Amino acid sequence: MTNKLFIYNTLSRQKEEFIPLHENFVGMYVCGPTVYSDVHLGNCRTFISFDLIYRYLLHLGFKVRYVRNITDAGHLEGDRDEGDDKFAKKAKLEQVEPMEIVQKYTLGFHNVMGAFNTLPPSIEPTATGHIIEQQEMIQHIIKNGYAYEVNGSVxxxxxKYIKEYPYGQLTNRNLEDLLANTRELDGQDEKHGPLDFALWINAKPEHLMRWSSPWGVGFPGWHIECSAMSSKYLGDTFDIHGGGMDLQATHHTNEIAQSQACNHKSPVKYWMHTNMLTVNGVRMSKSAGNGFDPDELxxxxxxxxxKGYSPMxxxxxxxxxxYRSTLDFSNEALTASEKGYRKLMSSMELFDKIKTSATTTSDIATLKKNCYDAMNDDFxxxxxxxxxFEGVRIINSVYAGTETITEQDLETxxxxxxxxxxxVLGLQPEGSSDNSISDGLMNLILSIRADVKAKKDFATSDxxxxSLKQLNISVKDEKDGKTSWSFE
RNA sequence: GGUCGCGUGGCCGAGCGGUUAGGCAGAGGUCUGCAAAACCUCGUACAGCAGUUCAAAUCUGCUCGCGACCUCCA
Structure with a gap:
């Protein structure tokens, strides 16, 4: 429908017309959560943003394969207190199995995503399920000469790579900058250069998640899973790769390098990055302690x-x-949104009640065009x-009788x-009840109230x-003598 | 320190060279037995300084303030 879609591409730092590699098909990969703790709202924002993007692409008629991984390897260690070997001494059965943690938080993640009404991805691959693919990719990179093995790690x-390919395109950094900011990290003597990063890591005895490999027992590095899984399911080059902005400098930069080194192809046409969620101006993060999880919200x-705020x-x-702006959380802002959301949804309940006319007083076609223009401009x-909300105004005005609309325009x-x-926005009504008992009771109560009102017994009707207000049920008398009610 | 980005009316938040953002809150009005909702009207905001231009929130420079990344993190 209508015009071209423009997407802001981090690679070029500008909006580019979206032209999929294969007409009508879109391959999209989004870096998913690491499931070792509860997701917090900041994580959710990224996934909700990409859910919106996914939904709009679907709405435009693209056939989208949306891949979002679950990171369940690499970061997980049995010993939370490194340096202290008390955990290593414990019997294995006394410790929680890593996959128990993975299972718990994966389920939690899915529940939260469900509450936010996000669509499930087409494929949700796990890192542990793709160890072979990762090892194969690493072997390929070694064969191509861009990786080396030291003591069971790769x-x-x-x-070497940086001499042949651009490396810091996502962040506009050059070799000097990168080197200038390298820090001396302990235990990294194995690396030939300070910028080198691990593809495969030799497992220490206390490390619980471990797999045998051509280089000994170990586990995959932090970036290889996304490269391996994205190329497996979307091809060596695909349309959209997304994730939070915090992944841009390191994780995504290294993903590009790995894929180039393996396939000699740039893996992604459009890189998309969502901005952070802040609380009182500070980024919400696990370490800052200012993150709350969705249940708390x-x-x-x-x-x-x-107070609590509903998922919608x-x-x-x-x-x-x-999605590219930081979003600052505050109770005031959330409360404002809650009201705006209700206003939007309640206007939609009026559609059935609207009477059509011979003419339309507002320009519905332009309104529709404006909606598409907005979304086509980088979502x-x-x-x-x-x-x-202009549409809301029109609906309410027609309902109130101050504007008119034709049947055709109403349908539009x-x-x-x-x-x-x-x-597209993925909003859905909530709090409504289709419980026939409550409907029946409310009809009864409201008819009694109508009777006493007719007798001008306002004390009773009020x-x-x-009393219903106390039960979070709001009653509104409308001008035609009817009365409506809804849960707050 | 390096790289990138941001500072918009009471709050949140679009816009990025000329025309209304929008939501919430507030004021007045219409409607109503009263409420509520809805509708109408109202604020004339763009960190500061200088510059470019017929015209700047929007471009340029400087200053101040804030943030992200550079270290696992969406």
């Missing part, structure tokens, strides 16, 4: 939270900001929402909201309304 030879059970209110909150959901508007609010 390192990528950045200084939903329940309000956290010192930073005044949070999703709306994120959609009000462009600008903030502008999209601004346009949708209904489809527009279905497409963008539900399908008592009913106030």
């Amino acid at each position: 390192y990528f030879d950045v200084e 939903f329940t309000g059970n956290h010192p930073l939270l005044d 209110a949070v999703r709306f909150f994120m959609m009000q900001t462009h 600008n959901t903030a502008v999209l929402l601004a346009n949708l 508007l209904v489809n527009l909201f279905q497409d963008f609010v539900i399908d 008592k009913i309304r106030d």
